[in-house]
Amino acid sequence: MSMLSERQKEELQKSILEYLHANNFTDAFNTLKAETGLEYTPDPKGKYVGLLEKKWTSVIRLQKKIMDLENRNAALQEEISLSPAKRASLQTDWVPRAPAAYVLTGHRNQVTKVAFHPTFNLLASASEDATVKIWDWETGEFERTLKGHTRSVTDVSFDSRGNLLATCSSDLFIKIWDVQNEWKNTKTFSGHDHSISSVRFMPGDQQIVSASRDRTIRIFDVASTHLVRTIIGHSDWVRWVEPSDDGRMLASCSNDQTARIIDPQNGETKTELRGHEHTVEVVAFAPLAAYAAIRELAGIPNTERSKRPGAYLATGSRDKTIKLWDTQSGQMLRNLAGHDNWVRALVFHPTGKFLLSASDDYTIRVWELATGRCVKTVQAHGHFVTCLAWGRQAPSQSGDAAKTNGVGDGHQEVEKFVNVVASGSVDQTIKVWLP
Template sequence: MSLLSERQKEELQKSILEYLHANNFTDAFNALKSETGIDYTPDPKAKYAGLLEKKWTSVIRLQKKIMDLENRNAALHEELSLSPAKRAALQTDWVPRAPAAYVLKGHRGQVLKVAFHPTFNLIASASEDATVKIWDWETGEFERTLKGHTRVVNDVAFDSKGNLLVTCSSDLFIKIWDVQNEWKNTKTFPGHEHTISSVRFMPGDQQIVSASRDQTIRIFDVASTHLVRTITGHTDWVRCVDPCEDGRLIATCSNDQTARIIDPLTGETKMELRDHQHTVEVVVFAPISSYAAIRELAGLPSTDRSNRPGAYVATGARDKTIKIWDTQTGQLLRTLQGHDNWVRSLVFHPSGKFLLSASDDKTIRVWELATGRCVKTVEAHSHFINCMAWGPQAPTDPTKANGAPGSGKAEPDKFVNVVATGSVDQTIKIWLP
């Protein structure tokens, strides 16, 4: 059975003849005319003029429409097939909720620090038991133990590419472990005269910066292990050090109840932040993504200079408070109160909307930065929480961070929704969507 009626056939043939004639395909026109036996006189005003082209373009339009609908359909199917957990993993404002996805057990002492590998699904934990353990946070499986320190390991951090791991200990040594070479301990840095509390790679990974109970901050060259600079100023145990994103400033905090903003090139203290009533346990620079919310919280005007890395820091102390500061003026912008015990760890949410805190009151609290309100409390561990870390984030480009507002911001889809906490209860907990 023919798909076309006689009338449709004739219409099609006449429109083809009209097309051939209009485009001067004379031989083809004559051949088709004689083969079909149609008596047709071309007429630019006839209904057949341009009919073939019109039909052709409408077919293409329909095909495009069909393809668009099919793509939309596939996207909707994919969205439906995503489990709620997978959907949550894509949410840019996810925050931890109980229960934890995994409880990692194996340390024989309290867990003092946790650090995520920037690209692999690995986490490193430092413990009072003098070891560092490596775990797969996606499966909750234990990978290996790094032994080399002889006393408590106080801190652990990866370089930006995840090729090296740095640790520091109460044994007065800093060690570097080669991730790609079976995690071998390749370098050891002497230099401090007392417990080393905190260590970080400086941006660029050429240097490390450490803080110690000997009241100093020291900068070492990674390649040669030489001491580059000793920075003094604090009058008691220096608990924590945090370099800002472009490495032009470092923030430190101490048992002397102050935090300091320091120029690592000169060792000069740029600003002393003084308002806590007890030991300051933690200091952390705010990411550029959080600046708008912090300005809203403090009622500050939006100015160009404050889109540079290092404009604001948050501190947490044994006085149970969290404080947010302007590093250029030294002004205290807001005090966040709610914890019932020492504040031990602070992490800015990669979206810039929240600040997460962990405390000896065994909870994680989520603070909405724009309002300063505690919007969530998670009962997290059975004992004090020493540390907390957020999962891998795409490194921002510090070269762009001095210019336009919002530059240097990690894209919202470039961070992984996972949080790890470590506790006196000797466990690490992994919080997943």
């Protein structure tokens, strides 16, 4: 009160007296009048009627204005702090969020797979329209169409340097396209007796491995196109095959509701992973960077410090679940439930903190590996999401070095990955997700 002038004091006291009188607080009115020694006669038309309320509401309005300004200021501060330089430093934990940066249109049927070039800003997409399309993911521009297959193209995969692109199709052929030489189709492999679902380069790029509806997995020599080995183990359509980083294991999955860990040298099944209640659509080996989080999730003691590639595997199934496995014991470590439809694609976050999944429920989900919680759901497409890929992980010259150094914490690798994700859908579009 000491900050008020005598006139303001008197005005305030009379406003309070008027308020007390108007609200029939007679005792309070008389007490205040006696204590202040003010001569005041209430007057229904006087200047003090409603004055206290007016002043009070104007204070509240000012407070609201101040709060709005403070919020706006905080938002602007955050925007400034997220300048490109700051943004890059905060990006290691980036995960996709709507809306997508680009929606790539051009395919005339559903998109089946997407793959990033390991060094250039290129993305390859395969479709049931029998073509492969090449896009520049930085600009969202279409580059070219690769024609050669006569039926649905089911998978696309670059070699480690990005010199060659392998594709496979329901037309029973695998094709190799020479990226340096105008993307010419330089090799065609035959050998499967039914639709081919999956193709990958083996580490070292000397061989490719494929999986088919003929229930087999086959390994071919890239240079000669000769069949090196036929692996029989699954009792039904083999949906996906994936080599471990060191090439010492293959993971595969099938309509027979199992996933398998196979020795590519002799074709023997090392471990059979049983637990899904429907077709297993996809397998993904966990990167070394994810080991710590997976061990925390599964309660595996910290004494386990193995840096062996291929120790853990994620599987996604039509039973709507994702399961994490120990590949050596075949033990299921965790079941991740949350999708409302088939799980079609899985990709580990390069930091090893998250697992991303795509599903026929139109979403991409982000799972925190250390807790097993779904921390984000992105409404991704207007139809089933069929495929998902993370952008290039590291410049090619350090690719092998980073792997053989066994960077367990993933520090070295994490520095070099590029934040970009692509998804494809039955809605015939590819979406590019960028920070």
